[in-house]
Amino acid sequence: MAGLFFYMSEKIKKLNVSKPLVLDCKKTVKDFPLAYETYGSLNKNKDNAILIFHALTGDQFVSGTNPITKKDGWWVTAVGPGKAIDTNKYFVICANVIGGCMGSWGPKEIDKNTNEAYGLNFPVITIKDMVKSQETLLDHLGIDKLLCATGGSMGGMQLLQFCASFPNKTFSAVPIACSTNHSAQNIALNELARQAIMADPVWDNGKYLKKNTQPKNGLAVARMVGHISYLSKKGMQEKFGRKLQEKAEYEFSFDADFQVESYLRHQGFAFVERFDANSILYITRAMDYFDLSRQFKGGLVDAFKNQKTKFLIISFSSDWLYTTKENKDTVIALNSAGADVSFAEIKTDKGHDSFLVNEPEFLKTLKGFIDSMHIKFKNEKK
Amino acid sequence: MKKEFRVIADLLPRNIRVLDVGCGDGSLMSHLIKEKDIEVRGLEIVEENVKKCIYKGLSVIEGNAETELNQFPTKSFDFVILSQTLQAFYNPEKVLKDLLRIGKSVIISIPNFGYWKVRTSLLIFGKMPVTKTLPNSWYNTPNLHMCTIKDFFDFCIEKKININKVVGVNEETTSEIKKSNLEIKNLFSKVGIFLLK
Numbered sequence: 001m002a003g004l005f006f007y008m009s010e011k012i013k014k015l016n017v018s019k020p021l022v023l024d025c026k027k028t029v030k031d032f033p034l035a036y037e038t039y040g041s042l043n044k045n046k047d048n049a050i051l052i053f054h055a056l057t058g059d060q061f062v063s064g065t066n067p068i069t070k071k072d073g074w075w076v077t078a079v080g081p082g083k084a085i086d087t088n089k090y091f092v093i094c095a096n097v098i099g100g101c102m103g104s105w106g107p108k109e110i111d112k113n114t115n116e117a118y119g120l121n122f123p124v125i126t127i128k129d130m131v132k133s134q135e136t137l138l139d140h141l142g143i144d145k146l147l148c149a150t151g152g153s154m155g156g157m158q159l160l161q162f163c164a165s166f167p168n169k170t171f172s173a174v175p176i177a178c179s180t181n182h183s184a185q186n187i188a189l190n191e192l193a194r195q196a197i198m199a200d201p202v203w204d205n206g207k208y209l210k211k212n213t214q215p216k217n218g219l220a221v222a223r224m225v226g227h228i229s230y231l232s233k234k235g236m237q238e239k240f241g242r243k244l245q246e247k248a249e250y251e252f253s254f255d256a257d258f259q260v261e262s263y264l265r266h267q268g269f270a271f272v273e274r275f276d277a278n279s280i281l282y283i284t285r286a287m288d289y290f291d292l293s294r295q296f297k298g299g300l301v302d303a304f305k306n307q308k309t310k311f312l313i314i315s316f317s318s319d320w321l322y323t324t325k326e327n328k329d330t331v332i333a334l335n336s337a338g339a340d341v342s343f344a345e346i347k348t349d350k351g352h353d354s355f356l357v358n359e360p361e362f363l364k365t366l367k368g369f370i371d372s373m374h375i376k377f378k379n380e381k382k
Numbered sequence: 383m384k385k386e387f388r389v390i391a392d393l394l395p396r397n398i399r400v401l402d403v404g405c406g407d408g409s410l411m412s413h414l415i416k417e418k419d420i421e422v423r424g425l426e427i428v429e430e431n432v433k434k435c436i437y438k439g440l441s442v443i444e445g446n447a448e449t450e451l452n453q454f455p456t457k458s459f460d461f462v463i464l465s466q467t468l469q470a471f472y473n474p475e476k477v478l479k480d481l482l483r484i485g486k487s488v489i490i491s492i493p494n495f496g497y498w499k500v501r502t503s504l505l506i507f508g509k510m511p512v513t514k515t516l517p518n519s520w521y522n523t524p525n526l527h528m529c530t531i532k533d534f535f536d537f538c539i540e541k542k543i544n545i546n547k548v549v550g551v552n553e554e555t556t557s558e559i560k561k562s563n564l565e566i567k568n569l570f571s572k573v574g575i576f577l578l579k
Contacts, residue, residue: 372438
């Protein structure tokens with residue numbers, strides 16, 4: 001718990017977003033904090049800036065060591081010195097989404113009107129709200145046009161929204177393992193996560209922070225649901241099979257006999273140390289509401305009209321959360337809009353998680369694309 | 383085949399939108415960008431080739447032309463190019479129909495099964511031909527629907543497809559093929575390149 005509630009704020013860079021932001025729920029907010037981190041440095045021509053959008057349980061600490069959790073940044077496999085997104089060469093920016101819990105405006109922040117944590121008084125936010133708030137960061141950092149923007153899963157959804165809302169703000173874009181709307185199955189899995197949290201009596205209608213506690217059991221189950229959906233059946237079978245956890249025989253009890261059970265319990269209970277349960281409710285809701293074609297009155301093609309951005313969509317063959325088919329639908333929409341789009345499916349057993357783990361083919365593709373885009377962007381800027 | 387690339391480039395005006403179906407590692411796309419300053423997209427089924435294109439900064443979509451051409455809107459490209467792959471499709475007629483829908487013009491090149499070396503291989507030696515343009519053996523060839531320049535010529539007429547220009551390519555030269563010299567060109571061209579509207 002200590003990690004979650006006693007942040008040393010000097011480790012977190014924050015932008016005060018002073019410009020009023022009209023949320024999709026019609027509320028207007030201003031003067032709220034947006035926490036962010038940057039890696040590498042912006043060059044003189046400002047042609048090396050890359051914006052990364054994080055996924056559901058991510059934060060702004062993409063690379064290096066997360067100063068709060070003391071663990072590796074969530075995308076160290078792809079971002080860092082000499083990595084696919086090379087911070088010796090590129091200036092990497094990532095902001096914590098609003099609704100999150102790593103310093104940005106979210107349900108665990110203090111509501112100035114009541115002097116208590118927002119809890120469920122926090123407004124229901126959307127992917128579009130997240131993206132609009134992050135766009136202000138580019139002004140703050142003095143960047144007119146990004147070299148590239150990327151993100152996987154919810155990060156990819158934010159990126160598609162970013163391209164639709166702010167056309168041509170980035171020279172290139174790599175949406176990874178995502179879709180233009182949430183499928184029924186995705187909504188169902190998110191609902192399972194929310195119900196697990198809300199069924200925990202400690203949750204207390206989101207007011208647990210007043211008692212300085214956290215619905216650990218419910219939140220852990222929510223995380224377990226997520227972890228199952230991030231792996232493929234084959235990947236899980238190969239990793240765990242029916243192996244027993246440090247024992248030779250069944251114990252005829254409900255302890256974690258199987259390694260897969262032990263893994264899920266570990267993931268679940270490690271998660272509650274770093275993440276706020278209400279944030280999960282708010283962010284999963286934002287994902288469920290995401291529907292780009294609905295925003296554009298049913299015309300997904302209209303969402304991508306007049307795009308000069310060069311897209312590379314990447315999917316993973318064993319991802320059943322955001323399937324290749326769904327990723328290809330985005331490609332088709334971009335094609336129909338006459339946008340410049342490339343598409344690659346990475347063949348892997350690692351499921352939806354593929355973009356976060358060391359998947360060489362994926363990392364090579366990402367690097368190859370960004371490096372070639374950098375050459376083109378430099379030429380354009382000349 | 384560099385000569386084929388040159389013929390294709392010569393058929394194209396500058397500053398247009400081109401789709402290269404079955405673009406391989408992007409050699410033709412790179413060539414066309416350099417020579418003609420055009421906007422070009424590729425469709426390619428082999429994962430390794432797709433990545434090679436991406437590394438070169440070429441726009442490419444991984445996919446199967448047999449089943450995935452429907453993603454491209456009607457008349458969304460000035461030219462659609464299909465280089466030496468028509469014969470490898472299960473249903474070349476359907477693919478061709480799709481190409482003619484997507485492009486205002488279509489350029490198709492075919493390895494000519496009527497080429498004299500191919501004919502002699504079968505006639506004299508009684509064996510399936512293996513040549514530079516047809517490098518595979520009968521058991522591992524991807525080619526399902528081999529045809530000659532004459533076959534494809536007749537096919538276009540039968541299907542009322544407008545043939546704008548045909549160019550024959552062999553080792554040394556390239557030459558225009560017309561109805562009047564079809565028989566002889568069908569014997570001496572390794573590859574036929576058709577411009578269809």
